[in-house]
Amino acid sequence: MRVVILFGTEMGTAERAAEAVADVLAASHDVAVYDMSDFDADDLDTRDFHILVCSTYGTGELPTGAEPFFAQLDDRLPDLSGLRFAVFGLGDIVYDTTFNRGGEICAEKFTALGAEQVGAHARHDASSSERPQDMAREWARALEIPAPTSV
Numbered sequence: 630m631r632v633v634i635l636f637g638t639e640m641g642t643a644e645r646a647a648e649a650v651a652d653v654l655a656a657s658h659d660v661a662v663y664d665m666s667d668f669d670a671d672d673l674d675t676r677d678f679h680i681l682v683c684s685t686y687g688t689g690e691l692p693t694g695a696e697p698f699f700a701q702l703d704d705r706l707p708d709l710s711g712l713r714f715a716v717f718g719l720g721d722i723v724y725d726t727t728f729n730r731g732g733e734i735c736a737e738k739f740t741a742l743g744a745e746q747v748g749a750h751a752r753h754d755a756s757s758s759e760r761p762q763d764m765a766r767e768w769a770r771a772l773e774i775p776a777p778t779s780v
């Protein structure tokens with residue numbers, strides 16, 4: 630099954646985490662990594678497994694790089710039934726009530742369009758001593774990519 634990793638970042642941390650996930654999964658899958666700011670919502674293919682790697686900015690908002698992609702989804706409201714996805718979110722616990730909202734917003738928007746979230750929802754904390762790439766690698770190793778659905 631093709632794995633499409635979409636990252637949303639402001640300062641590049643989510644991109645590094647996305648590359649770490651790709652490194653792990655490339656051993657067993659056909660993997661493609663895209664910046665959400667370069668990805669058109671029309672290119673979502675429900676046959677692919679999607680991994681959304683997204684940080685949080687403002688007061689619990691999506692990073693600037695992710696906004697155009699989600700604005701397209703809000704405008705076009707594609708039917709994502711059958712699309713399965715997993716989320717690796719990034720944030721910082723010092724933001725307390727908005728901790729990791731970016732990844733959660735990604736999950737909420739995809740789910741509202743009919744997609745199904747699978748696996749553990751990861752929430753990296755920039756205040757922790759764990760490097761995002763290391764956590765991302767460990768998370769990817771435990772992720773069970775579903776078998777393709779028959780069409």
Ligand SMILES: Cc1cc2nc3c(=O)[nH]c(=O)nc-3n(C[C@H](O)[C@H](O)[C@H](O)COP(=O)(O)O)c2cc1C
Nearest residue numbers: 638639640641642643684685689720721724728729
């Ligand atoms: C101005 C600013 C606002 C932020 N707001 C939040 C927030 O509301 N919630 C949160 O969990 N993290 C927040 N963060 C932390 C970032 O999401 C975190 O540092 C993340 O690792 C950055 O990833 P990136 O480099 O891919 O953008 C904020 C960081 C900055 C600099």
